[in-house]
Amino acid sequence: MKKLLLASAFSLSFGVAPIAIYAQKNMTEAPVFVSNTEGIKEYTLKNGLKVLLVPDASQSNMVVNIVYNVGSRHEGYGEKGMAHLLEHMLFKSTKKLGDIKKQLSDKGGTANGTTWYDRTNYYEVFPSSDDNLRWALEMEADRMINATILQSDLDKEFSVVRNEFEIGENNPGRVLQERIVSTAYLWHNYGNSTIGSKEDIERVKAPTLRKFYEKFYQPDNATLIVAGKFDEKKALDYVSQYFAPIPKPSRVIDLTYTVEPAQDGERFIELKRSGDSKVIGALYHTAPFADKDYAALDALSEILTSDPSGYLYKAFIDTHKAASVYAWQPTVRDASYMYFGLEVPNDKDVKATQEDFRKELDKVSTIKFTDDDVKRAKAKLLKQLENTKNNTINYAINLTEIIGAGNYKLEMLYRDNIEKLTKGDIQRVAEKYFKSNNRTVGAFIPTKDEVRVKNIEFSDAQIATLTKDYKGRAIEKEAAPFEASIKNLKANLTESKLSNGMKYALIKKEIKGGKVVANFRFPIGNAKDLTGKSDVASLMAEVLKTGTKSHTKEQIQDMLDEWKTNLYFGFGGQNLVVNVSTYKENLPKVMNLVKEILTESTFPEAELVKTVNEYNTYLEGSLNDPQAIAFNEIERVASPYSKESIYYTPSIKEQIENNKKVTRQQLVDFYNSMLGSNNGVGSVVGDLDAKTTGSLLENTFGKWNSKSKYEYIKPELFSTKKLDKEIITPDKENGAAVGRINFTMDRNSPDYPAMVMANEILGSGGFLSARIPMRLREKEGISYGAGSFMNVPANNDVASWSWYAFYNPTKKDAVNKALKEEIATALKGGFTQEEMKSNLTSWLNSRKTGLGNDGTLMNLVNTQLQFGVPLDDYDKLEAQVSALKLDQVNAVLRKYISEDKLTSIFVGDFNKK
Structure with missing residues (x-):
């Protein structure tokens, strides 16, 4: 299920004053406990504020997320x-x-705000401390x-938001979706882009704007x-100190009551504008x-x-009529919609494919679904829910959508359903x-005896009744605390080797x-053996999971969903990368x-064709995309x-042609002759026994050796001009x-710590407070996103600043x-001591996060x-940067850094006036 959000992903901040006055009047009160539902502890204040505490001692970070019931609706x-x-x-x-953005920068961590149909939220993720908690709540x-x-x-910010709007206008799929949604909704505000x-x-x-805000x-x-x-007690104390003094407003927010009428015929939209990809x-x-x-509809979208x-x-990808197909439903308060997207290769007839798509969609109501279909969809959706729930920071942010839809308990009811x-x-x-009369694909067709789909309306009272007495399931055991420090990491680290030399750690x-x-990570090959094989290696990794001697692609995916597991295989440079996310019992x-x-992978020919088809369709969509071209x-x-x-x-066009030339036999040959773990490394995180883990890894990788001799291929330094x-x-x-x-630099260079700080101040520092983003975004409002980044590798001295x-x-x-x-x-006058101090604080905090x-x-x-980079180098670098002089x-x-060495690429329609 591909969820394409039309919401904003960035935010800015406002001012405050009367809180201190309220506090002086001793208007504070203790939050009143309401319930503990599956580990979410709910409280309320007399002014109407709802408070949810989701403690997780195994984290070393915390998040403060506030959700307002206001969005484009x-x-x-x-x-x-x-x-x-x-x-x-x-x-x-x-x-x-004062300047919230600067203080967020000084604090480090991650902060953001987003807007959607039913809600707006603001959140901050910081290293856990009473001071950070107090400040965030204040x-x-x-x-x-x-x-x-x-x-x-x-006056400055509207151009930044306009720039964000314009970035979205570059995406044909997103623009098409906006047009379809706006065509489907005649009256309800879900038809308007957020x-x-x-x-x-x-x-x-x-x-x-202030009236709307107030x-x-x-x-x-x-x-x-x-x-x-x-600390839960301190959190409630801070809530009492800072939020309780805010009086409950006398105004009443009128409920939105618009209900989209039942659609009375299929609607069509045709979008014609510049682009290189075809989308239905x-x-x-x-x-x-x-x-x-x-x-049930979410499960149906998975089944389809x-x-x-x-x-x-199967109807479109297996037959090569399309490169990808996806569906999603927004998590919203009122009647939602299911959106289907079909990405079509450039060599296909989009009108013919559109008609085929409509015909296949017409068949959905007549399909005789199987028990396996339902089992498979349930496993995938429940896996997604479980994985989200067990990442507490992301879970707290994800609750934004559920609260916007009416109440946080709705997610649990959704799971139960x-x-x-x-x-x-x-x-x-x-x-x-x-x-078909409930569908928008892009003419009034007079018909008789139409059975129309009426939108379901849920009142606030209905949702309150639905969730009021919901108790949830037994509260799970809390995970043990884990301090975020190198010292603690080393204390909980067990390193060893497998019989073939692979190094691993628990x-x-x-x-x-x-x-x-x-x-x-599995480093493989040498310059001779890898010459001209980058495209083969990349596609080999993509096709790895598509079938083995014992299991089909479908069976593999079913097992992964049943086990609530995600597996990723990727290849870059000389490294095959394997990521695993699962649960202890599985x-x-x-x-x-x-x-x-x-x-035992078999690399089915049909899967290679589909993979190339999907990848090339994606690349075709990038042929005229300024960001893709620039980078x-x-x-x-x-x-x-x-x-x-x-x-x-390679250029984007060149990559497309290269992909077309890769054969299945090349994948098989590369797989058989190049891959192996004997030069590999790996880390496992979990509450596991070291001996058992070692045996498990030995069984998995211990006899898997590469036939090609591994020799590291060092990158070359090219002088920029x-x-x-x-x-x-x-x-x-x-x-x-x-x-x-x-430039030439490695992490042992005496200049490295100072270069880290120079990059922070110039363009990479916390929350848009560095010079480049402050000038381009904040002061002049000419860029939605701007900044800098530095690449100094761990294993060579070929470095760059961008x-x-x-x-x-x-x-x-x-x-x-x-x-x-x-x-x-910066080069002429240098940085200031104040910049040095604030960016140092931000940098240190972000590393702790x-x-x-x-x-x-x-x-x-x-x-x-x-x-061989010691873990202690992490703390060593912080000490070196902290000891720097301006x-x-x-x-x-x-x-x-010199303008005489700066190579820059500018991409866009510069003929526009």
Whole structure:
């Protein structure tokens, strides 16, 4: 199930003041306990604020997420995009705390805001500490009611939001979906894109925005979530201190009552504009998330589109009529919709395929579904739910959608409904909703005796009744705490070797739900054996899971879903990468399957054809995409390897042609002669026994050896030069730019710590406070996203520094000028002590946040196993960066960064005026 969100992904901040006054009046109160449902502890305040605590001691991070029941559904005439624009503005400043964005930057971690149909949310993920918890709750309480919303800030921000709008306009699939949705909904606001109307965004004034803000940003319209590792008593104390003084507003939010009438005929939309990919879409009106039909429809979408068992998948992908097919339902408060997407290769007739698609969709209500269909769909959906639940930080953020749909308990009811699904339920919803007069694919057709699908309406009272007495299941055992530090990582680390020399490590850490994750790297080959085989290697990894001597692709996928497991195989450079995400009780079965895939894969010809078809269709959609072109071209220009090198970057067109030339026999030959684990490394995270884990890995990898001698192929350093190259992409609303400077540096270089800090201050620092994003986004509003990044590998000294920006093509010269000026200013005048201090704090905090991520832990351990980089280097670098003097940072900046060495690529429709 492919979920394509039309929501915003970025936000800005507002101001605060009266909270301190309320506190002085001693208006605080203790939150009142309501219930503990499956580990979610619910509280309320008299002012109407709902509070959810989701403790997880095994985490080293925490998240504060506040959800407001306001989205594009609540917007009126002339207000399209106001909820999203307001989300951006709430990152500007507050009367009490001042510049929120700067403070978020100083705190490090991750912060964001998103807007959708029914809700807007803001969240911060920080290393667990009382100070971070207190600050986050104070800040969220502050900007709840005291945002400044200055016209001067709005004048800059609207162009940033417009730029975000324009980025979406570059995506044919997204634009088509917006048009189909707006055609399907005549009256309900779900027909309006959340990002809004460009005209409304440009014309709305601050006083109008403030009225919208003051109406919806109130405690009785919000749900506050605190999750991860935190002191529950202190969390409630802080909630009492900062939120309880906010009075319950006297205004009443009128309920939205528009119900979309039953559709009375199939509708069509045709979209013609610049692009290189062909996309077909279809929409059916369905049910609200609270309705039991929603779960059955989700399962039906899996039955129809899943790879490889889906009915539509077999009809279009197996027959090569299309490259991919997907379906999804938004998780929403009112009657939802199911959207189907079909990506069509350029050599296919889109009109003929559209007719075939309609015919296949017409068959859905007549399909005789099987028990295996239902079992397979339930397993996949329940796996997704279980995996989300056992990642507490992401789960707390994911609750945003459920709260927007009416109540957090609806997710549990949805799970229960999935578990209860029968073949009859699938048949029922297929017959009920899959009618041509309920579909929009892109003429009024007079017919008689039409049985129409009426949208289901759920009142707030119905949802309250539905969830009021729901108790949920027994509360699961809490996972043990795990401190996010190198010292603790080393204390819980067991390293060893397999009989063939493969190195591995167990990180003993209890993960919620008994989850186990693992990452394996298998370096293979040498320059001679790998010459000209990059495309073969990449496709080989993609086709690995599509069949073995013992199991078909469908059987493999069914087992993975039943075991709630995800397996990933990928290849890059010289490394085959294998990622495993499963649960303790299933680990032996999963590793046996990994062994089977790595030693008995059959590479069915039909699966190679489908994989190439899907990959090339994706690439065809990138042929005129500014971002794809910019990042592809900078690799080709800044690192011009010969075609024989494994580091050579082909053009997008070249990659398409290369993929077409790969044969099944090439995959088989590469698989048999190149792959092996004898030079590999791997890390496993979970509450596992070291001896048992070693035996399991020995059985999986211990006798799997490569026939090719492994020799590391070091990349080559190419000197970059001053260059501004333009590439025209006609009729594209957005542009992209990326630049690079190559230099020699490894992580043991005495200049490395200072270069880390120079990059932070120049363009990579926390939450848009570094110079490049502050100039391009905040001060001038000419770029939605801008910044810099640095690549200094762990195993060689071929390094680089890069910048990037996304912008309206008419602003290309302004972007280039601003970027060059910021570099020149930094080189001439240097950074300030204040910049150094704030970015250091942000950088240190972000690294601590990173240590709370299992992926970070595995990467650190695997880097130690593969390249001998000690774990202590993590703390060592922090000490080195913390001890830096300002003049050291400025000196290193001038040593490595120069406009005379900066190669930049600008892509967009620069003929636009």
